[in-house]
Structures are given as C-alpha cells and as structure tokens.
Amino acid sequence: MRIYYCILLIVIMLLGCKKDATKDNGDFAFLGGEIINPIDDFIIISKSKQNIDTIKLDGNNRFIFKLSNLEAGLFSFNLRSPFGLEYQVVLLEPKDSIMLRLNTLEFDESLVYTGKGAKKNNYLIEEFLKYEIEEKRIFKFCQLNPADYQKEIDSLKDNKLRKLEKFKSKYETSDLFNKIAHANIEYTYYFNKEIYPFVHYGGNKSKILQALPEDFYNYRKDVNYNDSSLKNYFNYHNFLRSSFNNMALTQHYKHTNTDHFKSIDVCYNLDRLALIDSVITNSEIKEELLHHYTISFLNRNRNLDNNYKIIDFYTNKSSNNDGKEMIVRYAKALNNLKIGTKFPEVKLIDTNNSETSVDAIINSPTVICFWSQKYYDHFKESQHKIRELNIKYPEVKFVIINIDDYDLDSTIKALKRNRFSLKNQYLFKNPKQSKDDLAIYPMTKAFIVDKNQKIVNSKANIFEKNFEEQLLGLINR
CATH class of the missing domain: 3.40.30.10 (Glutaredoxin)
Structure with missing residues (x-):
C-alpha cells in the first residue's frame, strides 16, 4: 500500500509540474510526506522564521504542498509530537519533489526522505544526528591540553570532509548544497574551538587563553559573520554566539583587574554587545544577537544601574522598534517583581x-x-x-x-x-x-x-x- 501511495504521489507531482508549466514562470518544488502518530492534523512550513503556510494532513496523515516562485534554501517544517513542538530543516531547490516520512515518537531518528532532492537531505539529517552524539565527546576532549584537543577535533573534521567528498563524487550536487554541507563542517569545527576556554576546567580563563597557540583562532579573519543565507542554520547560529562569547572574553581581560571570569559582569556584557555592533552589519543577525544577550543579562542581573547600562546600549544600537519595546516591557516587568513585592494577580x-x-x-x-x-x-x-x-x-x-x-x-x-x-x-x-x-x-x-x-x-x-x-x-x- 505504501509503495502504491509513493508511486501515485510521484505521478501527481509530475502531472502537477506539467500542468502548471504554462502558468508558473517561477521556480517551484514539491514537499510531501506521511506523519506517523501525529498530535495535530497539520504541519507548518516556514523559512527564515516566517510562516509560509499551514498544511492539513489528509485522512491517512499525509500531505503534499507546492512551493511556487521558490527561492532555494533551507525551509523548516514544524509540528507537535508527544514530547512538544518539534522542527527540522529541509533543503529545497528548483524542481525538487521530496517526500518525507517520520514518526513523532522518534522525530529526528525516524526522519527519512525519498524522491528528487532526497539524497542531499538524508545526508544532512544523518550529519545532524551524528553531531548530537559527537557533542558529548567534544566536552570530554575540552579537558585535554590545547595541542591534543586540536588533534582530536582536526581528526573529526577530516573524517567529515572525506565523507562529503565521497558523497559529491557519487552524486551530482548543487553549489548551494556544497556551501551548506561545507559550512556545516566548518562552523561545527569553529564552534568546537570557540567553546574550549569556557568548557576547559579551571576558573582562571585568562590563563587558559594565554596557553593557547598563537594561531588557534586564525580562522576568524576568513569567517563571514554576516552570511544571510546561513543566518537561521543551527551550526552557524551556535558558532556566532560562542565566538562573540569568546572574543568578548579576550577584550574583557584587556581592562579587568581580575583573572577570574564572571559571565554576569556588566563590563564583559558591554564588551560583547560592542563587538557585535562593530562586527555584524546584517541587521537580522545583529538584532538577534543583541536582543538575546540583552534579555539574558536582564534576567540574571539584580543591579538596576547595570540593567540601565545594558538597556541604553541596546536601544541605541538596535533598529528594531518592536524589539526595543519588548526589552523595555521586560525590564519594567522585572522591576515590578522585586523581592518583597506582592506576586501579581494572574x-x-x-x-x-x-x-x-x-x-x-x-x-x-x-x-x-x-x-x-x-x-x-x-x-x-x-x-x-x-x-x-x-x-x-x-x-x-x-x-x-x-x-x-x-x-x-x-x-x-x-x-x-x-x-x-x-x-x-x-x-x-x-x-x-x-x-x-x-x-x-x-x-x-x-x-x-x-x-x-x-x-x-x-x-x-x-x-x-x-x-x-x-x-x-x-x-x-
């Protein structure tokens, strides 16, 4: 029955392509599939955090959706599982006709793609699952000395590059896939290097930084901190945050009188916001980082004067009026929730x-x-x-x-x-x-x-x- 369904769906997509050829001058792709054990009768398709459409599942928990005037890139599909709201990304390019199948009880682990454009997406999901396992090893490696740590993460990176080259030699790949697959490897590697001073045991972070080889962070001069095509990609996003955490730490030690680092220090947080403002020119990436670090500081800090310093910096640098209003509301709410005040009527x-x-x-x-x-x-x-x-x-x-x-x-x-x-x-x-x-x-x-x-x-x-x-x-x- 499932084989019959897949054949039928491919035929429908091919007919759809032929039928719409005269009407649709833009590029398009099809995304369809089957959801096992769904909680709701729909999934949500989005790109760059903007919802594109809500797609109803049919009586057999299946769906098909045509994306017209397609701008190739990473799309998200979101749905609820028994464990909460889940999402995963899919790379869609012109003329793709991708079928997905997943069980909400084992969301990422059960996800598999078929159809035109499936192989590249199966490669990406496989790498995602491997990284979830690899992450635990990385935290253990972080306790090694810098030279041994470098060897371990270099080995992981080399293995991934060899696997990617083998995949590219076997299948025809697009420039966009190549960019995303390489970025996945590179930014995971960079992230692993950026977290080293924070995860490595010992409270004297200054001493840890001084022990690093001079060329340990040489890659930073070649990094694109404003890559709009990757701005919502998990590994790039993680790298940006960890990189600014680390660069701000180096900057902070240039004018602090102590070797012991406190992440709540207002000076450190202002250094980080200033670095973001000076390095990031992409407005969306800059706003996300400034907003994230501002609200994180406000939630942890108890000194009102320091709160005002961070809020003033954010509101002067942000161009997002909604974001600024939200920060002001959040700070006001925190001020109303001080120790000794009556809990609000809710x-x-x-x-x-x-x-x-x-x-x-x-x-x-x-x-x-x-x-x-x-x-x-x-x-x-x-x-x-x-x-x-x-x-x-x-x-x-x-x-x-x-x-x-x-x-x-x-x-x-x-x-x-x-x-x-x-x-x-x-x-x-x-x-x-x-x-x-x-x-x-x-x-x-x-x-x-x-x-x-x-x-x-x-x-x-x-x-x-x-x-x-x-x-x-x-x-x-």
Missing part, C-alpha cells in the same frame, strides 16, 4: 476547567514553575524534579503553570501521556499578557513566594545547587 485555569487566580491558591510557602510543550526536555525534567521536591518538602506548595496558548485538553493530554499528576497544574487564562507580566524567560525560571504572597526570589531555578537551601530558608521565615 488569572489561571485549573485542570477541571475552572477559573481561579494565583492569590486564591497561595496560602503557604510556594514555588511557582512553568512549562511549555515547545521544550519537552525541560517539561519532563522539571516535572520529575518537582515530584521529588514535593516529597522532601511537604510544607511547600508547588504550582505548575503551562504557558502555551493551547486549549486545556491539549495540556491535560500532555501530562497524562507522560504520566504526570494533574495536582496543582494550571494554565494561564491570558497567556500573552501573563507571560509579559511575569517576564518568563528563560523556561527554567521559577518564583519563590512566602505564605503572604510576597516574592522571595523572582529568578529562582529548581535545578540550581542552592535551590533547596532557599526552600529551607522559605520554610523557616
């Missing part, structure tokens, strides 16, 4: 579909945590952690809020599917407004609130080493 929906509010359920020492179906690992780990803490600290109430803009049924199914208790589980009545009011970023954020509904810590993290000490302090207040 409307909730419980698992019985009854409306309530935070102030109606806080009558004892309380921890308020959040989760989203978009972040399955955090969802699963936080629920397990809260269950463990509940047993150890029965005096503390743990309120768990889903922040998604989904219906109650979706939330309950996610909890039951993973065999988590429905007790003290809620979702926001008004997700967007509530997320703004509580400045929920990152997802690991938690509030510690006393029995009088006063905030004890608005930037807690249940996975921090000293979190249980904070709970004991809360109980003994």
Whole structure:
C-alpha cells in the first residue's frame, strides 16, 4: 500500500509540474510526506522564521504542498509530537519533489526522505544526528591540553570532509548544497574551538587563553559573520554566539583587574554587545544577537544601574522598534517583581476547567514553575524534579503553570501521556499578557513566594545547587 501511495504521489507531482508549466514562470518544488502518530492534523512550513503556510494532513496523515516562485534554501517544517513542538530543516531547490516520512515518537531518528532532492537531505539529517552524539565527546576532549584537543577535533573534521567528498563524487550536487554541507563542517569545527576556554576546567580563563597557540583562532579573519543565507542554520547560529562569547572574553581581560571570569559582569556584557555592533552589519543577525544577550543579562542581573547600562546600549544600537519595546516591557516587568513585592494577580485555569487566580491558591510557602510543550526536555525534567521536591518538602506548595496558548485538553493530554499528576497544574487564562507580566524567560525560571504572597526570589531555578537551601530558608521565615 505504501509503495502504491509513493508511486501515485510521484505521478501527481509530475502531472502537477506539467500542468502548471504554462502558468508558473517561477521556480517551484514539491514537499510531501506521511506523519506517523501525529498530535495535530497539520504541519507548518516556514523559512527564515516566517510562516509560509499551514498544511492539513489528509485522512491517512499525509500531505503534499507546492512551493511556487521558490527561492532555494533551507525551509523548516514544524509540528507537535508527544514530547512538544518539534522542527527540522529541509533543503529545497528548483524542481525538487521530496517526500518525507517520520514518526513523532522518534522525530529526528525516524526522519527519512525519498524522491528528487532526497539524497542531499538524508545526508544532512544523518550529519545532524551524528553531531548530537559527537557533542558529548567534544566536552570530554575540552579537558585535554590545547595541542591534543586540536588533534582530536582536526581528526573529526577530516573524517567529515572525506565523507562529503565521497558523497559529491557519487552524486551530482548543487553549489548551494556544497556551501551548506561545507559550512556545516566548518562552523561545527569553529564552534568546537570557540567553546574550549569556557568548557576547559579551571576558573582562571585568562590563563587558559594565554596557553593557547598563537594561531588557534586564525580562522576568524576568513569567517563571514554576516552570511544571510546561513543566518537561521543551527551550526552557524551556535558558532556566532560562542565566538562573540569568546572574543568578548579576550577584550574583557584587556581592562579587568581580575583573572577570574564572571559571565554576569556588566563590563564583559558591554564588551560583547560592542563587538557585535562593530562586527555584524546584517541587521537580522545583529538584532538577534543583541536582543538575546540583552534579555539574558536582564534576567540574571539584580543591579538596576547595570540593567540601565545594558538597556541604553541596546536601544541605541538596535533598529528594531518592536524589539526595543519588548526589552523595555521586560525590564519594567522585572522591576515590578522585586523581592518583597506582592506576586501579581494572574488569572489561571485549573485542570477541571475552572477559573481561579494565583492569590486564591497561595496560602503557604510556594514555588511557582512553568512549562511549555515547545521544550519537552525541560517539561519532563522539571516535572520529575518537582515530584521529588514535593516529597522532601511537604510544607511547600508547588504550582505548575503551562504557558502555551493551547486549549486545556491539549495540556491535560500532555501530562497524562507522560504520566504526570494533574495536582496543582494550571494554565494561564491570558497567556500573552501573563507571560509579559511575569517576564518568563528563560523556561527554567521559577518564583519563590512566602505564605503572604510576597516574592522571595523572582529568578529562582529548581535545578540550581542552592535551590533547596532557599526552600529551607522559605520554610523557616
């Protein structure tokens, strides 16, 4: 039956190409496939973070979509799995007719492509899966001395290049594929070098940097920090962040009086923002980096004067008015969530579909945590952690809020599917407004609130080493 379906679909695509040949003067491609164990009856196709279309699955959980006036490049398809929102990329070029098949229970591992344009995409997904395994080895290698570390990552890179050359000799490849495949190898290699000072054991990062060979970062002079064609590609994105972390560290040590590095130091963070502003000219890449580091600093820092310094720099350098307004709102919300202030009135929906509010359920020492179906690992780990803490600290109430803009049924199914208790589980009545009011970023954020509904810590993290000490302090207040 599946063979018959694939043949039929290829015929339909060929007929579609022929039928539309006189109408469609631009380039086009087809993307279709079958989703096993779907949660929803649709998938979302996007490019450069902009949604192109929402494609309905048919009665057999299959779909087909024609992309007209195609601009070749990396496209994303997004859909929910039992573990949250998942996405993967596919390289589409003119006249491609690609079929994908995946099981949401094993999303990346089950993904396979067939049809014209499939081989290049199967190569890319295979390399993606290999890197997930390789990443653990890299962190172990980082404890080696620089020379031995260099040998290990050079060997990994050489093996990947040989495999790519073998693939190119066997199949006809396009310039765009060649660029993406080589970029995947190069920027993974560069990322591995950039993280070395941070992952290598020892708190004296200055000493680690000084021990590196002089040519260790020579590749930077040839790197394109403004490659718009790769701006949403995972490996390039990771490299950019790690590179600016590292370059800012070197810059920071030129005018600091200590060898011990603190990532929350306002001087270091200003150095990093200044480097981004001076090196990046692509407005989208610059805005993403400036916004990310600004909001990350605001979430971790407790000094208002330093907050203003970072916000002033960002608003002066950013050209994104929406981004600037968001940062100002976020900073204002953080200011309203200071220690000793009353926790904001937020409307909730419980698992019985009854409306309530935070102030109606806080009558004892309380921890308020959040989760989203978009972040399955955090969802699963936080629920397990809260269950463990509940047993150890029965005096503390743990309120768990889903922040998604989904219906109650979706939330309950996610909890039951993973065999988590429905007790003290809620979702926001008004997700967007509530997320703004509580400045929920990152997802690991938690509030510690006393029995009088006063905030004890608005930037807690249940996975921090000293979190249980904070709970004991809360109980003994």
